[in-house]
Amino acid sequence: EVQLVESGGGLVQPGRSLRLSCAASGFTFDDYAMHWVRQAPGKGLEWVSGISWTSGNIDYAGSVKGRFTISRDNARNSLYLQMSRLRDEDSALYFCVREMAYGYHAFDLWGRGTVVTVSS
Amino acid sequence: EIVLTQSPGTLSLSPGERGTLSCRASQSVISSYLAWYQQKPGQAPRLLMYATSSRAAGIPDRFSGSGSGTDFTLTISRLEPEDFGVYYCQQYGSTSAFSFGQGTKLEIK
Numbered sequence: 001e002v003q004l005v006e007s008g009g010g011l012v013q014p015g016r017s018l019r020l021s022c023a024a025s026g027f028t029f030d031d032y033a034m035h036w037v038r039q040a041p042g043k044g045l046e047w048v049s050g051i052s053w054t055s056g057n058i059d060y061a062g063s064v065k066g067r068f069t070i071s072r073d074n075a076r077n078s079l080y081l082q083m084s085r086l087r088d089e090d091s092a093l094y095f096c097v098r099e100m101a102y103g104y105h106a107f108d109l110w111g112r113g114t115v116v117t118v119s120s
Numbered sequence: 121e122i123v124l125t126q127s128p129g130t131l132s133l134s135p136g137e138r139g140t141l142s143c144r145a146s147q148s149v150i151s152s153y154l155a156w157y158q159q160k161p162g163q164a165p166r167l168l169m170y171a172t173s174s175r176a177a178g179i180p181d182r183f184s185g186s187g188s189g190t191d192f193t194l195t196i197s198r199l200e201p202e203d204f205g206v207y208y209c210q211q212y213g214s215t216s217a218f219s220f221g222q223g224t225k226l227e228i229k
Contacts, residue, residue, distance in 0.1 A: 035218070044206075044208065044221070044223045045157075045159075045165065045210075045220040046220065047210075047218035047219065047220065059217065062121070095164055095165075100170065104152060104153065104170045104174075105152075105155075105218070106155035106167055106171075106210065107157075107165075107167060108167045108170075108176060108177075110164035110165055110166070112164055
């Protein structure tokens with residue numbers, strides 16, 4: 001089955017760190033760029049970060065640049081998001097997302113998400 | 121950064137009616153890089169349309185997309201009860217950044 005499964009979310013205090021993981025299965029992981037998209041409770045979607053299949057191109061939203069680090073391990077079919085200096089406004093459901101092939105820059109496969117709550 | 125503004129905020133329609141959702145960009149968007157998603161409560165978003173007017177796999181042909189430049193439209197020709205949810209447009213820009221609109225909530229009467 002083609003799927004993405006996130007893990008690593010939880011309750012964390014402001015200023016602390018957390019690492020999210022995403023396990024991919026059912027497709028050739030290293031054929032695709034991958035991303036993290038988040039959704040605060042009751043709010044819309046916000047793109048967080050993306051990484052190319054070779055890890056040669058990495059981008060971040062301005063709101064997380066310098067605090068979050070995206071990475072991938074193609075041998076393990078896994079995507080990661082290291083989150084540091086967390087803020088209250090980082091509280092959200094974090095989705096692992098696959099970017100579709102052929103350069104259309106749309107997201108064709110989503111995980112169910114992992115919840116991050118930043119609170120003291 | 122390109123800002124996408126969707127309208128209306130909420131759309132209430134009956135089954136069988138036609139639904140028209142708008143997405144307006146603060147700067148010109150490359151048509152190949154404009155997509156639409158549907159999200160139902162408690163679920164992840166689902167890709168509906170990519171490259172403005174191409175339907176994603178498994179999407180019924182009552183969904184269609186159009187537009188260019190700064191104005192894009194998602195049309196649902198004959199609404200079905202299962203079409204309720206929140207619809208988001210999304211673009212990819214020259215600064216390698218992605219952005220989403222704030223969403224349109226489609227309510228089925």
